Amino acid sequence: MALSELDSGQRAIDGRPVSTPSGLLTRLWNDRWIYLFLLPTVILYSMYALWPIGVSWWYSLLDWNGFGRSGTYNGLDNYREVFRDGFFWRAVGRTFLFAVITVPIRLIASLIVAIMLNNPRLPFAKFFRTALFLPVVTTTAIIGIVMQFVFDPAGGPINIMLLKTGIVDRPMNFLGDSSSALYTVMGVHIWKWFGVTMIYWLAALQTINQDLYEAAKVDGANARDVFWHITLPLLKPFALIIGILTFIDTMEVFDLVLTMTGGGPFFSTEVIDVFIYRQAFAATIPRLGYASAAAVAFGLLTIVLAIIQVLALRNARSARRAA
Amino acid sequence: MSQQVQHRRQLIRGSMGMWLQVLGLTILSLFWIYPFLWLASASLKDSLEIFTSGLNLVPQEWRWENYVRAWNDAGFSRYMLNSILITVGSVLLVLFRCSLTGYVLARYNFIGKKFVVGIFLVTIFVPAGYTIIAVMELSQSLGLLNTHLGIILALSGGGHVAAILLYAGYFSRIPRELEEAAVLDGASFFQIFRSIMLPLAGPVTATVSVLTFLGTWNSFFVPLVFTFSRPDLRTLAVGMLAFRGEHSTDWSGLAAAATLSLIPVVILFFFLQRYFLEGIAGAVKS
Numbered sequence: 001m002a003l004s005e006l007d008s009g010q011r012a013i014d015g016r017p018v019s020t021p022s023g024l025l026t027r028l029w030n031d032r033w034i035y036l037f038l039l040p041t042v043i044l045y046s047m048y049a050l051w052p053i054g055v056s057w058w059y060s061l062l063d064w065n066g067f068g069r070s071g072t073y074n075g076l077d078n079y080r081e082v083f084r085d086g087f088f089w090r091a092v093g094r095t096f097l098f099a100v101i102t103v104p105i106r107l108i109a110s111l112i113v114a115i116m117l118n119n120p121r122l123p124f125a126k127f128f129r130t131a132l133f134l135p136v137v138t139t140t141a142i143i144g145i146v147m148q149f150v151f152d153p154a155g156g157p158i159n160i161m162l163l164k165t166g167i168v169d170r171p172m173n174f175l176g177d178s179s180s181a182l183y184t185v186m187g188v189h190i191w192k193w194f195g196v197t198m199i200y201w202l203a204a205l206q207t208i209n210q211d212l213y214e215a216a217k218v219d220g221a222n223a224r225d226v227f228w229h230i231t232l233p234l235l236k237p238f239a240l241i242i243g244i245l246t247f248i249d250t251m252e253v254f255d256l257v258l259t260m261t262g263g264g265p266f267f268s269t270e271v272i273d274v275f276i277y278r279q280a281f282a283a284t285i286p287r288l289g290y291a292s293a294a295a296v297a298f299g300l301l302t303i304v305l306a307i308i309q310v311l312a313l314r315n316a317r318s319a320r321r322a323a
Numbered sequence: 324m325s326q327q328v329q330h331r332r333q334l335i336r337g338s339m340g341m342w343l344q345v346l347g348l349t350i351l352s353l354f355w356i357y358p359f360l361w362l363a364s365a366s367l368k369d370s371l372e373i374f375t376s377g378l379n380l381v382p383q384e385w386r387w388e389n390y391v392r393a394w395n396d397a398g399f400s401r402y403m404l405n406s407i408l409i410t411v412g413s414v415l416l417v418l419f420r421c422s423l424t425g426y427v428l429a430r431y432n433f434i435g436k437k438f439v440v441g442i443f444l445v446t447i448f449v450p451a452g453y454t455i456i457a458v459m460e461l462s463q464s465l466g467l468l469n470t471h472l473g474i475i476l477a478l479s480g481g482g483h484v485a486a487i488l489l490y491a492g493y494f495s496r497i498p499r500e501l502e503e504a505a506v507l508d509g510a511s512f513f514q515i516f517r518s519i520m521l522p523l524a525g526p527v528t529a530t531v532s533v534l535t536f537l538g539t540w541n542s543f544f545v546p547l548v549f550t551f552s553r554p555d556l557r558t559l560a561v562g563m564l565a566f567r568g569e570h571s572t573d574w575s576g577l578a579a580a581a582t583l584s585l586i587p588v589v590i591l592f593f594f595l596q597r598y599f600l601e602g603i604a605g606a607v608k609s
Contacts, residue, residue, distance in 0.1 A: 028434065033512035037427045038439065040420040041487070048480030049446055052457030059456060113351070116344050123345060130596065131352035134359065137592040137599065141543040141560035142581050145567055146362055149574065155374030157361050164378070191355065196603060203604030223340075238607055245607070255543040259564060273453075280456055281548060288456050295453040 060296045062289035066280075071289050078293035087267065088294055091275035092301065094182060098271060099250040102186050106197045106246050107239075109190075114201035115231065120210065129202075133195035140192065144259025147188050151175050178268035181261050185269055189249075189256055197246050204238035205231070251302075272298050359585075365578035366390070373574050389579035397570065399580050401555060402562035405471070406540060406584075409558060412475040413539040414532050417483050421531060422524065425490025426516055447484045454481075459548060469553040477545050479535070486531045489605060493527045494520060530602040533595060540588055559584035 028035075060078055064071020082088050113132065117125045135143065150156050153171040162168045174184040208231065216226050254273040257263060263270035263278065270278070272294070280291035364380040365373045366389055372382065393399045427433070428440065458477050459468065467473030497520065505515050521528075546558040557565060566573075566580055592599055 024434070031431070031433045034427045034431050034433045037423040037516075041424040042439075044420060044476070044480035045442075047461060048458060048477060049454075049482060050442070051461065052454035052481070053446065055457045055460075056454055113348070116348060119341075122341065124348075128348045128352050129600075130593075131355050133600070134355060134589070134592070136603075137537060137541075137588050138585050139541040139543070139560045139588070141541075142563050142584050143358075145563050145577070146358065146581050148567075149365070149373075149578075150358055150361065152374070157357070157378060160378055194355075199600055199603045200607045203607045241607060255560075259543075276453070281551070292456055295456075299453060 056292045056296055059289055059292035062292075064287070064289040066286040066288045074289075078290050079297060081290065082293050082297050085294075087270070087275060088272075088297075090267070091270050091272045092298060094270065095251070095253075095272045095298075097182075098186060098189070098253060099247055101183075102190050102250055103243065103246050106190055106194060107243060110194055110198040111201050111235075114198050114205055115227070117198075118202060118205040129198075132198055135192045136195040138192075140255035141259045143188070143192060144256045147260055148175065151184060175261055176265055178265045181265060182269045185253070185257055185260055188260065189253060192256070193246075193249050196249070197242065200238070200242045200245065201235075204235050204242065207238075208234050359589075362578055362585075363582055365575060366582040367579075368575055370572070370574045370576075373578070386575065389575045390583065392573075392576045393566075393580035393583060397562075397566050397576060397580060398554075398557075399559070399562060399583055402557050402559045403583070403587075405556055406558040406560075408471055409474050409478070409546070410536055410539045412471065413479040414535045416475060416479040417486055417535045418528060418531060420479075421483055421486035422490050422521060422528070423516075425487045425492075426494050426520060428487070429491040429493075429495035443484045443487065455544060455548060458545075462549070468549060469556065471556065474546055474549045474556070474558075477549065478539050478542055483535070486535065489527050489531055490524060493524050497523055529598050530605060533598040534602045536591070537588070537599070 059071075061073055061075060062071030063074045063077070113128075116122060117129055119125070151158050151174040153159055153173040153176065158174070159168075159171040163171065172180070175181050212230055213226060216230055221229070252273070253271055254277065257269050257271055257274050258277065261269040263274040276291045276295050276298075279287045279294065360380055364382060367385050367387070368376065368382040369384070369386060376383070428436065458481075462468045462473045462477060465473075467476065501519060501523075502515055505519055510518075541560065542558075543560045546556075546561050547564070550556045550558075550561055554565065563577075563580060563584060566577055570576060
């Protein structure tokens with residue numbers, strides 16, 4: 001159910017007309033149970049979602065180390081510094097690189113697997129589904145720590161396997177080398193969340209009637225025809241939401257990065273939320289105002305990019321319609 | 324005759340393709356399961372053996388004392404209790420507030436409804452990490468920073484719009500006749516919700532419980548920053564990070580602690596697999 005549909009909800013059933021002449025107060029009083037039901041969410045959501053979003057803007061204007069009860073106002077200085085900070089821009093770049101690389105891989109690879117698993121005649125389908133979904137339920141922070149050992153150059157199973165099969169002749173220092181660390185984290189991220197995208201696709205595939213496949217087969221269509229002319233067009237409406245849900249995962253890779261590499265070596269895996277964490281909590285002198293400014297700036301950047309994307313999509317669509 | 328041969332050939336080719344797929348998926352699944360097997364095996368080995376025994380998964384000697392060390396000395400019994408308390412508290416709070424909100428949003432019109440829905444719409448995608456400083460400040464001024472309750476509220480107070488939507492979607496499909504009969508019998512607003520509507524929404528309650536459980540049990544950022552000055556409040560995930568910092572050479576103890584931390588959620592997943600998968604799939608269908 002989409003949020004917009006909520007407006008079509010109906011009136012209370014006690015037969016009371018919607019606009020009583022006695023006015024607004026009566027109506028509010030009559031609906032008191034409704035407001036009482038809303039109260040817990042309204043209070044908690046205001047405290048823990050709305051207030052923090054709003055007050056972050058104020059914090060971002062402060063020079064504030066967290067020790068004093070409050071910081072001193074210094075206008076837009078934090079923003080000026082953020083926009084000149086190479087660490088900030090490199091962290092932003094890595095965050096988007098993370099998304100640009102992992103999202104397409106997850107979307108395409110998990111779609112292929114989901115199509116295989118969706119075949120009712122495939123043996124062991126349930127086992128495969130369970131196995132590929134298993135990492136999803138596990139704690140990311142713990143997986144991050146375990147993966148440090150798995151990728152260890154001196155005896156971790158990955159290196160042993162690579163050495164034994166002769167793919168490499170010297171152990172690879174996956175996480176200790178600043179040229180490979182980020183890609184290793186991406187690999188683990190794909191491994192960890194592959195199952196989620198796969199289940200999204202399976203849910204979408206299950207909306208397609210199996211009879212359609214049977215009919216296509218009777219008509220002599222091969223697997224490729226079926227994919228391009230039946231499966232893909234019918235999956236299209238789901239693709240956007242699955243893409244968005246998969247993309248959102250990549251904006252929250254803090255747990256994995258902090259536990260696998262801590263942002264290192266030489267900041268080579270420092271994505272934006274690790275950058276914010278470092279400024280606010282891990283530095284010798286915490287800079288809460290500066291960290292807030294970085295968070296707000298990144299939020300704005302994401303919104304701008306999203307708007308550009310929507311506009312580009314709309315342009316492309318109208319261009320296609322005109323053609 | 325020739326048609327029969329062609330048909331048979333097609334069948335053979337079809338099943339060949341099928342078995343190739345099975346082979347591919349088996350190899351893929353091995354890569355997905357192997358780290359867990361490796362972890363379980365490392366948790367029973369000697370610290371030295373982990374790195375010298377190569378790919379051999381069976382320990383030379385089963386060292387259960389690794390678990391004793393993790394559970395008692397490293398404090399994982401405490402961390403487990405904290406994780407359970409925080410998770411149970413968060414699940415209950417999310418169920419409570421989201422079922423109430425979803426119910427009135429789905430079945431009633433009232434002044435301010437558009438505003439409430441609009442707020443959810445605008446804030447649905449704000450990641451928790453970007454507001455953590457403000458949440459900490461708020462908790463500190465309320466005296467909640469170093470408490471279980473503070474962590475529970477921070478984890479379940481904001482967000483969870485998806486849970487509200489799941490409830491709203493379900494409640495909006497319940498026929499009104501059920502309610503009308505109850506009103507005639509003199510049931511109050513709250514009674515209708517409590518004894519008719521909520522029991523009917525059992526499947527949604529199951530899905531929301533599972534999803535909230537998963538999110539809270541695996542959460543890391545909030546418990547991490549809330550327990551900086553109170554190690555005794557650490558959850559399993561935060562405890563793991565601390566363990567690595569404090570006993571960086573105790574590989575087998577670390578593996579045992581990790582196994583202990585992962586076991587509850589994995590067991591729960593195997594028993595409630597249907598709800599896990601339906602809960603995840605529900606995000607796409609709704």
